[in-house]
Amino acid sequence: MSNRLLIRGGHILSMDPAVGDFPRGDLLVEDGRIAAVGSVLSGNGATPDAEVIDATGFIVIPGxxxxxxxxxxxxxxxxxxxxxxxxxxxxxxxxxxxxxxxxxxxxxxxxxxxxxxxxxxxxxxxxxxxxxxxxxxxxxxxxxxxxxxxxxxxxxxxxxxxxxxxxxxxxxxxxxxxxxxxxxxxxxxxxxxxxxxxxxxxxxxxxxxxxxxxxxxxxxxxxxxxxxxxxxxxxxxxxxxxxxxxxxxxxxxxxxxxxxxxxxxxxxxxxxxxxxxxxxxxxxxxxxxxxxxxxxxxxxxxxxxxxxxxxxxxxxxxxxxxxxxxxxxxxxxxxxxxxxxxxxxxxxxxxxxxxxxxxxxxVAGLESRTGTLAPGKRADVVLIDARAINIAPVHDPYAAVALCADVSNVDTVIVDGAVVKRAGRLLANTARARDLVESSRDYLLGQVEDAKKPA
Missing domain, CATH: 3.20.20.140 (Metal-dependent hydrolases)
Structure with a gap:
């Protein structure tokens, strides 16, 4: 599998004044790190072996x-x-x-x-x-x-x-x-x-x-x-x-x-x-x-x-x-x-x-690694589906995310260059995680109820 990932055609909010925003931009990830952000990275021969995520209609933000x-x-x-x-x-x-x-x-x-x-x-x-x-x-x-x-x-x-x-x-x-x-x-x-x-x-x-x-x-x-x-x-x-x-x-x-x-x-x-x-x-x-x-x-x-x-x-x-x-x-x-x-x-x-x-x-002491979509940062990236009925039509992308979006609009999540959520679904074994946490719920509730019983 390629170690390069190209997020193509999204509305990029970099959160970095030096990088700026791109109403239709590309973001290239190499070996877990953001390699480039710009208006057109695809089609210039620089990304032939990259896995491509089509971000048309999505707002791309830092995690x-x-x-x-x-x-x-x-x-x-x-x-x-x-x-x-x-x-x-x-x-x-x-x-x-x-x-x-x-x-x-x-x-x-x-x-x-x-x-x-x-x-x-x-x-x-x-x-x-x-x-x-x-x-x-x-x-x-x-x-x-x-x-x-x-x-x-x-x-x-x-x-x-x-x-x-x-x-x-x-x-x-x-x-x-x-x-x-x-x-x-x-x-x-x-x-x-x-x-x-x-x-x-x-x-x-x-x-x-x-x-x-x-x-x-x-x-x-x-x-x-x-x-x-x-x-x-x-x-x-x-x-x-x-x-x-x-x-x-x-x-x-x-x-x-x-x-x-x-x-x-x-x-x-x-x-x-x-x-x-x-x-x-x-x-x-x-x-x-x-x-x-x-x-x-x-x-x-x-x-x-x-x-x-x-x-x-x-x-x-x-x-x-x-x-x-x-x-x-x-x-x-x-x-x-x-x-x-x-x-x-x-x-x-x-x-x-x-x-x-x-x-x-x-605040987490990690600003050199994450928090913005800037070249050199680790690739922690989120794609918000702005085509959804609770967001469209988009006038102000910042308002769209801050005031209109919810968890259902989080389509793709990338951590350190690895895709962990794709097309609205986590790639992890969520059924196992749910079963485990529910077993803990049952145990803890039982312990608390037992503790309330008279000696």
């Missing part, structure tokens, strides 16, 4: 990047549709999480990663705070590998007790096991899989644990991701200010949610070079606070989007784009309404596409 998802929760999808954040800690972390076996993590990560690919999410930050045994991270990483997704595996704490792990916890993430996982799975430099540390941070942990976990990540030269400023739980802790006072801020840290950061804390994040992940549907639905997309941008940051938990919200990026877009424009419009002025300077559909792609790659 979406989800910068924060607890993928292990796929087996309990939809169990907490009406939950607040307070409810989530009890209903999920104190009820289901203690019963998770390593195989349940594998089954969930496999099905969850395939769900991402099906929805055009080619890069995932897997915030994996379910490491109840050393076998749990092994299972999580293996599932990501088997799915064929580009992923940053963020090693988190165990979750066998809410009081032990989330109420001023004195239990640090086990450094020896983090080192083992890094050496075993992440020693290669240029791979689909990279590693991070998913920390709980001040307020949830005592200062000694916070310092130990930050020190561990920096010893191993892996990035850090932490939830901050969300709802009553983390909003009241002033976590970024505490981290600053401890001398721990740095460009290696992603701050998730950020709904209640003070102006001082925003400045601290920006000056330290930190990055931001926003889960708009969760934040508005579960009571974390308003998605702070504009606040992040106003402080010179490049916010990204994430799904967070499928226990309560959908697992696709289209939902997140629209939730963030609507929430921020609602807030902006309200300000102008109160002033009795015409609204101006609001978020645009084009900005939301940037946030969902190249900004996500920036």
């Amino acid at each position: 979406f990047v989800d910068t924060h998802r607890h993928t292990w929760e796929t087996a309990i999808r939809g169990v907490a549709p009406d939950a607040t954040l307070d409810d989530y800690f009890v209903e999920i972390l104190d009820t289901f999480a203690p019963h998770y076996r390593a195989e349940d993590v594998y089954n969930s990560n496999l099905a969850g990663a395939l769900e991402c690919l099906n929805a055009g999410i080619t890069t995932l930050v897997d915030w994996s705070h379910i490491n109840n045994t050393p076998q749990h991270p092994d299972a999580a990483v293996q599932a990501l590998r088997d799915a064929g997704i580009r992923a940053q595996y963020a090693y988190g704490s165990a979750n066998t007790s809410l009081s032990d792990y989330w109420f001023q916890s004195t239990i640090a993430i086990p450094g020896d096991d983090v080192r083992r996982v890094r050496e075993t799975y992440f020693s290669a430099g240029d791979s689909l899989l990279t590693m991070a540390l998913a920390t709980r941070g001040p307020g949830f942990c005592v200062p000694e644990v916070v310092e130990a976990e930050w020190k561990l990540a920096r010893e191993l030269d892996i990035p850090i991701t932490v939830h901050v400023a969300m709802g009553r739980l983390a909003g009241r802790f002033g976590m970024v200010k505490q981290l600053s006072d401890m001398g721990l801020l740095g460009p290696d840290t992603t701050y998730v949610h950020c709904c209640h950061l003070s102006d001082e804390e925003w400045e601290l994040v920006a000056r330290s070079g930190g990055t931001v992940s926003i889960a708009a549907q969760v934040e508005t639905q579960m009571g974390h606070g308003w998605p702070p997309v504009v606040a992040a941008m106003d402080h010179g940051l490049r916010p990204s989007l994430s799904i967070d938990v499928v226990t309560t919200v959908p697992g696709d990026m289209f939902t997140q784009i629209r939730a963030a877009f609507a929430a921020e424009r609602a807030r902006g419009n309200a300000v102008f309404w109160e002033r009795n002025e015409a609204a101006s300077g609001l978020l645009t559909a084009r900005q939301m596409m940037q946030i969902a792609t190249v900004n996500g790659a920036h």
